[in-house]
Amino acid sequence: MLLLLVIAHSCNEKRKTFKPNASEKMSKKVYVEDSIENLIFIDKAITIENYFQFIDSIVSKYDTLTPYKLSEHILVRANPWIIDTLQNTDYYKRISKDSFVFDQKKMVVLPKGTMLKVPDAVFAKKIKNSFKSTLIDINIPEFKLRIYNASKLVYEFPIRVGRDEEMYLEMSGRVQDLKTKTGEGQIVNHVRNPRYINPVNNHEYFVTKRDDDKVTKLPQIPFIETEINGIRNGQLIHPTTNAVTLGKAYSNGCVGTNEADAWVIYYYAPIETKVHIRYDLNVVNKEGDSIVLKDIYNKK
Structure with missing residues (x-):
């Protein structure tokens, strides 16, 4: 029974910030428990209307580098502060703080200067097993x-x-x-x-x-x-x-x-x-x- 038509186009962790030198690239690798973890520096603010496109670009790029199948859900669950930020775009949460939001899509969800981590194989496997259960x-x-x-x-x-x-x-x-x-x-x-x-x-x-x-x-x-x-x-x-x-x-x-x-x-x-x-x-x-x-x- 079709009740609503929808059409698609196409634990807690503190945010880490740093100021890259001119020689530093958009991402760097660090060794964590004998495995390699990528840290991605966000050099411009990402709004909700551009959020999924940005996340998809990260998944597409790093999926070729990880020893497992990277997905949006694995990436975000490895960075739970993103979910916290998305939750705080709720109209009623904002209005309770005297902040009226007319267009939620214009709200920043990935601030400039924050970092995302692409989980190593061990952490990714833990997240995937969690999904299965x-x-x-x-x-x-x-x-x-x-x-x-x-x-x-x-x-x-x-x-x-x-x-x-x-x-x-x-x-x-x-x-x-x-x-x-x-x-x-x-x-x-x-x-x-x-x-x-x-x-x-x-x-x-x-x-x-x-x-x-x-x-x-x-x-x-x-x-x-x-x-x-x-x-x-x-x-x-x-x-x-x-x-x-x-x-x-x-x-x-x-x-x-x-x-x-x-x-x-x-x-x-x-x-x-x-x-x-x-x-x-x-x-x-x-x-x-x-x-x-x-x-x-x-x-x-």
């Missing part, structure tokens, strides 16, 4: 998305889910069940520069009204496409620009997160990451008490 777990009536690594809870995020109703969607040309579908599956695609289209009327839009009634341009944050029970039904994991809708059955079937959390999920969910979407009413809260959730889809 990662699970994205979503419990619909709990409005929670959790990231597990080898059964250990790493993150827990609030979400919104699909509404309990049927509606005619101009995009698909038929009446659709808007409930979020349950099942087992995996991540099959990343849309790093999505178009925002309302599936109800098939209208593309470029600005959004925030919860505080201010209007901003739409942010560039990756959408994540899932395949559940072997079916790609357009059920995405993506950010919402209206955080007030989290904790509600509000969407056209997709799983919505806030902007900051969407960046974390993206970098913990490379292609083939396992996904489990469930509908469990009986859960245990953080205090250890067994509780019964509201049956938002009236399944009983």
Whole structure:
């Protein structure tokens, strides 16, 4: 079921800075635990609108030099401060600090003078093994998305889910069940520069009204496409620009997160990451008490 059309174009560590001499090149090698690690000096500020192109250029260049298959996700997970910086571009995080951001794409995410490290083979293998043991777990009536690594809870995020109703969607040309579908599956695609289209009327839009009634341009944050029970039904994991809708059955079937959390999920969910979407009413809260959730889809 196609619920939203998106089209793609095409631990914590401190940032290290240094001032290169004229003879120093854009990158240098240092020996770390008997293996070679590349340090890449960023000589100009990189904004979000140029971020993916820049990261892709680094991956393309250094993939020929590493003894393993380098990827965007490995590179960024080896430099976790990037995720922290991306999280802090969240509109609501900025507005809480009295910083209004009209166009998130113009924000600097890789400041001039910082460095990236290309991980050595040992570190890269550790990251790849972590990806293989990662699970994205979503419990619909709990409005929670959790990231597990080898059964250990790493993150827990609030979400919104699909509404309990049927509606005619101009995009698909038929009446659709808007409930979020349950099942087992995996991540099959990343849309790093999505178009925002309302599936109800098939209208593309470029600005959004925030919860505080201010209007901003739409942010560039990756959408994540899932395949559940072997079916790609357009059920995405993506950010919402209206955080007030989290904790509600509000969407056209997709799983919505806030902007900051969407960046974390993206970098913990490379292609083939396992996904489990469930509908469990009986859960245990953080205090250890067994509780019964509201049956938002009236399944009983």
